[in-house]
Amino acid sequence: MSASFPTIIYEKSCGVAHVSLNRPQQLNAYSVAMRDDFAQALHAVAEDSEVGSLLITGQGRAFCAGADLSEFGTAPSQVIARNVRWQRDVWGQLLELPKPIVVAVHGYCIGSGLEIALLADVRVAAEDTVFSMPEVRLGMVPAAGGSQTLPRHAGPSRALDLLFTGRRFSAFEAMRMGLVSRTAPAQDLLGLAWGVAVRLAEVPSGLLTAMRAALRDGADLPITEALQHERRLAAATLNLDRLPETG
Amino acid sequence: MRYRKISCQITEFRAAIRLPPPSGGCTIDEDTAAELRDCCHELLFADSVRVVTVTGSGDVFATGRLRPPAEIAAAAMPDRIDWIARMGAAAAIAKLPMPTVAVLNGDATAHGLEAAMAADLRIAADTARLGMGSLPDCGFPYDGGTQRLPRLVGPGLARDMLLTGRTLSAQEALAAGLVNRVAPAEELECLAAQLAQQIESAAPVAGRYAKEAVWASGDLAIAQGLRLEADLSVILHSTEDRAEGLRSFAEKRAPQFEGR
Known part of the structure; x- marks a missing residue:
């Protein structure tokens, strides 16, 4: 099953919702239209009980070359820019999605491209992926959560190294810093990511919703409260912790 | 000094x-x-x-x-x-x-x-x-x-x-x-x-704000951290350096930042 949006491809099979960024001519630069399409697709993913996991990929040569600056540079006022940020809170939708998210990045994974990936659960990178966080070198700061998610994954010092210098880095270094957890040759990337997404879609969904909440909220709590949070989530899922019978 | x-x-x-x-x-x-x-x-x-x-x-x-x-x-x-x-x-x-x-x-x-x-x-x-x-x-x-x-x-x-x-x-x-x-x-x-x-050579105000947001990330729950990031990002809209950054990107040249 698939639905058609101008800037993304949305497909559903084997319990996996597959969203692919689809502005290949612009290296999937994240545009206002893409934001709106993405927000709609994420809403569908959250609501659709047949969907167990979300896979995000990019069409063409790059996963995502960052925000389309010809569009995001032009808010008429700060008040409007701030309103718009929270009217369509795509980053909040990703963070709060009750289903696990797998992201496969390749080619270029720049700025908001990397920020989208960092809001997911499992990140897989093609070995030849080029990463960079160029915002500060353009007079901006990351605005898709990067200033919060980068240090959570790589630590504050590595995050600032990447942000201050805007330097390019490889999939190997991204893996070493904890920004991605797997790499694969480019031709194997989609198969690997798809396999992870299908496996996750087979897990009873309540378990994964609880796991996302445990990891997301637990990281922000003092350890004693985090352990109590875990206990409550474990208790709530006691009746779910079995894979469905096979055969 | x-x-x-x-x-x-x-x-x-x-x-x-x-x-x-x-x-x-x-x-x-x-x-x-x-x-x-x-x-x-x-x-x-x-x-x-x-x-x-x-x-x-x-x-x-x-x-x-x-x-x-x-x-x-x-x-x-x-x-x-x-x-x-x-x-x-x-x-x-x-x-x-x-x-x-x-x-x-x-x-x-x-x-x-x-x-x-x-x-x-x-x-x-x-x-x-x-x-x-x-x-x-x-x-x-x-x-x-x-x-x-x-x-x-x-x-x-x-x-x-x-x-x-x-x-x-x-x-x-x-x-x-x-x-x-x-x-x-x-x-x-x-x-x-x-x-x-x-x-x-990067934009100085953006560098300071990035520093602030990243170190704050260790003290804030993610929802509050995202609020701070968005607010800092919007404040930067008022800087000449941000406009220069966008111009230089469009013109494919190195930006000249003034720290304003």
């Missing part, structure tokens, strides 16, 4: 602080701590400074941890806490609003490592060793060591280093995330200059 123990040279966009050589194995004594605090306080107002580097003298970055004089150790708690606050060189460095780089030209141990960890980035000579010092010799860390170390290297290695006094080589520190880059000792100065130059 004139100091007796440290030096601080400001050239255009860069402030370069140099620590004195250690005396009796200890770099940061009471005078040095006071000068570092004064110097950092002055730099709070140095709007044109885009990057601060902190380097040691000779082949040492900074070592040892001053123990309090006997009368302080025996004094009432408020006096002890006052003394510790006066020794807060790392606390002062951490408050600087602009990007900071500790250049570990040699060993950074005990209070020296605490000072280095207060910078945003650390680069190290391949000969440098990093450690918190053994507890019985150096005493309990008093300038951020028990809090910044686990945030940089994780709880496991931090406990090892804090409890046993374990020392890391520069390469081990790189792998652990305690330093960002390592270079042969004779090339470190060159690497430091290159890194400072890279940081200076």
Whole structure:
């Protein structure tokens, strides 16, 4: 099953919702239209009980070359820019999605491209992926959560190294810093990511919703409260912790 | 700026602080701590400074941890806490609003490592060793060591280093995330200059805001952190540098930032 949006491809099979960024001519630069399409697709993913996991990929040569600056540079006022940020809170939708998210990045994974990936659960990178966080070198700061998610994954010092210098880095270094957890040759990337997404879609969904909440909220709590949070989530899922019978 | 123990040279966009050589194995004594605090306080107002580097003298970055004089150790708690606050060189460095780089030209141990960890980035000579010092010799860390170390290297290695006094080589520190880059000792100065130059050429206000947002991330739940990031991002809309950044990107040329 698939639905058609101008800037993304949305497909559903084997319990996996597959969203692919689809502005290949612009290296999937994240545009206002893409934001709106993405927000709609994420809403569908959250609501659709047949969907167990979300896979995000990019069409063409790059996963995502960052925000389309010809569009995001032009808010008429700060008040409007701030309103718009929270009217369509795509980053909040990703963070709060009750289903696990797998992201496969390749080619270029720049700025908001990397920020989208960092809001997911499992990140897989093609070995030849080029990463960079160029915002500060353009007079901006990351605005898709990067200033919060980068240090959570790589630590504050590595995050600032990447942000201050805007330097390019490889999939190997991204893996070493904890920004991605797997790499694969480019031709194997989609198969690997798809396999992870299908496996996750087979897990009873309540378990994964609880796991996302445990990891997301637990990281922000003092350890004693985090352990109590875990206990409550474990208790709530006691009746779910079995894979469905096979055969 | 004139100091007796440290030096601080400001050239255009860069402030370069140099620590004195250690005396009796200890770099940061009471005078040095006071000068570092004064110097950092002055730099709070140095709007044109885009990057601060902190380097040691000779082949040492900074070592040892001053123990309090006997009368302080025996004094009432408020006096002890006052003394510790006066020794807060790392606390002062951490408050600087602009990007900071500790250049570990040699060993950074005990209070020296605490000072280095207060910078945003650390680069190290391949000969440098990093450690918190053994507890019985150096005493309990008093300038951020028990809090910044686990945030940089994780709880496991931090406990090892804090409890046993374990020392890391520069390469081990790189792998652990305690330093960002390592270079042969004779090339470190060159690497430091290159890194400072890279940081200076980025947009200064955006750099300060990125620093603020990233360090705040350790204190904020993700939802509050995202609010802060969005607000800082929107404030930047009012800067000329952001407009210049967008223009330069469209015109495919290097931007010229004014810090406004």
